[in-house]
Each structure stands twice: as C-alpha cells, then as structure tokens.
Amino acid sequence: MESGFVAGRQHTSGTQLNLFALIKPNRNRSNIFFVTCVMTDAQLYQELSALPDSLKQEVADFITFLKQKVQPKEPKERPLGLAKDKIFIKDNFDDPIPNVAGDLEKQFNELATKWKDETRLYSLPPKKINETYLKIIARGESYLPFILKDIQRGGSVYWHFALKAITGNNEIQDDFSRSRILKDAWIKWGKDNFII
C-alpha cells in the first residue's frame, strides 16, 4: 500500500491511536481512510519496525510534530490600554431613543402648514406649487403616508401634484373639478399599495 502521509491523535499514553492514512500523495480527500485501532506499545513498535525506512522517517517527523502540538503555550501578556480613546460613550447615551417616525411626521406637518398658509388663498392649481411644496416633494416617499393621511382627514386636493411626482403614478387624472373624486382615488391608491 503506497502511503504519503500519516496523521493521528494520541488518546491515552500511546495505547490507542486514531490514524488517518492518506494513501496518495495528492491528498485528494476522497482517498482518506479513517482507521481506528487499539494497539499495545509492543504492537506499535512491531508495526513501526516493519515499515520501510522512508515511512519510519515520516513517523518520526509526525512524533516530533505531536510533541510540539501538546506542549503547553505560555500565555502572552496582553498589553492594556490599546483601545484607549478609540471607544467612548456619547454624552447623550442615557437619553431616550429618538422617535424617528414621529420626528419625520412633525417635520412634514410643519412644512405642510407652511405650504397651506402660503397658498390656500389661491384658487388655481399652478399657484399651489411654491418653494415649500417643492421641498415636500423633495422628501420623496418618506412623506407619502403623511400626505395620504392628510387627504384622508380632508386635506387639500392639491396634494395631487406632489403625489404624482413622488409616486410616478400618472393614472389619476388632473381633474380638480370634483375634488372628492380625486381625493378618493388617491386614498384608494394608498390603501391598494399598503401605504395607509
């Protein structure tokens, strides 16, 4: 039997060995055989003696390896303070976790109120689109639920342009003549898309 490598683990003072015998030198995993054998020291010596000189040298090398492996390592002393000034606790560590969604809605309400105050006197749609309105549109989908909820509460039909811009939905026509119909269409869209 040709053999290129032998590995093993000693369990009890040389009386029991689990041996891995790698038959071919290419170390193809499919060629690993797992052999469990229990031998006395005399049997081990007998087996060793029967090996050709080249394999005896390998066994000797492996024994050297085993001796190194079982030698206890001296624990290295870990220097203290390596992370000094790299880890710190912010002053507001104990503060309540911010209500991100609540803050977002508060920002929206402030902008929406400002927009309403600035444009609600107008009767024609183009005048509803001012700088504040564009800021609301710029916040994109994060404001979508709040706009739709505002419409649900009776808010302005002129959210229509913002909703179109944010959602890309052009299926709802720019027909402001019956505002209730237009609002209902957006509320239905919001529900169908699980936004409200």
Next chain:
Amino acid sequence: MLPDSYIPALTPQLIRAYLPLLQKDVNFIFKSVQGDDYNCVSWAIHNDEENIILKLPDGETDQRLKSYVDYYKNIGFEETGNIDVEQGVTKIALYAFADEFQHVARQLADGRWASKLGEWEDIEHSTLNDLAGNFYGEPVIFFINN
C-alpha cells in the same frame, strides 16, 4: 349656516399677513367652513359643487384674465362699469395682476360682496377693496348678469 362655535381656519394672523385691508373691515363675516369642493370662479355663479378651472389646449391651467372674461361672457354676463346695487341682477368683479386672473367676487343684494377665499372659507365683505393688495391684485373688470 355656520355653527356658533366654529373657529375659522383662516386666522387673524393670516388675514393680517395676506389680506391686510380685510382686517380693517369690521363687518366681514365667515359664511362657510373651509374646503376645496368649490372655488371663487364657481361661487361667483352660486355653484358650490365644483371647482371651475379653465384649461389651455395642452391641458395646463389657463390663468389668463382674458379666458375668464370670455368664460363669464359665454354664460351670459356682460361687462359693466356700474357696480352700484341693482335688484334682480348678479354682478361680479374679477381681480387680476396685469393679465393674470386671481379672484372673483359676487355682489350681494345689500351691496356687500361674497368671496370664496381659495381653499379657506367663503366670506362676506363690505367692499371690493377689502381683498385688494399683493395677493389678489385689484378688481379690474365688472360683469352684470340680467
């Protein structure tokens, strides 16, 4: 009919900021809740069921004064220079900045005026000048409908 407890959405602060002359009219009153079911164009002809918004051929909103003049002419109004109260007729006044339509008010039987203020409430005010200024411009054309 507004309930006595109604608190106008158009606050005194907003009136002071946008319609300062209205603030001086001690007789102006709110006549409806706020809303966007109808606008000043429709309210001028007693229509409180729809927004009347004129459109250009390309679908954009038509804001030209001329277009609103034509609209009211087409439904039976005639231009007039007399805004004195006359029984049995409807008179309206169109506000504009240059050639851009802004607002329209309707005269009441007692000589006061009715206006739907955008999406805010509709109101009754004493004079056309109450709404004049930087927001609605000036009343520039008057119509009568016999």
